[in-house]
Amino acid sequence: MAFLADPGVLQRRTRAIGAALGASAAAPRSLSTVRARASAARLALYQGDHEIADSAFVECVAIQRELNDREGAAFTIANRSMVAEARGEYDAASSLLREASPRLRL
Secondary structure (H helix, E strand, O other): OHHHHHHHHHHHHHHHHHHHHHHHHHHOOOOHHHHHHHHHHHHHHHHHHHHHHHHHHHHHHHHHHHOOHHHHHHHHHHHHHHHHOOOHHHHHHHHHHHHHHHHHHO
């Protein structure tokens, strides 16, 4: 996995995520586009770009609530808890999980 240490690879991936998030923001509000946006946000999270990930997740939750996608919003809120945890904001992560858990069907 030495290619991951190459700063050029990370920069290209970061630009691709930014482009994906920008494109999905301009797309019509639908479950398909919000899922694509949430996927791009998860990639940003996994790459350590917590600010972009959290911002995208917040927007996804708003759209999911608008579309009455309660389960999707709960999963996205749970994803926000991973951002908070990655930032070391453990109280916030716990609060987000408590908010999401009643809505999840596991």
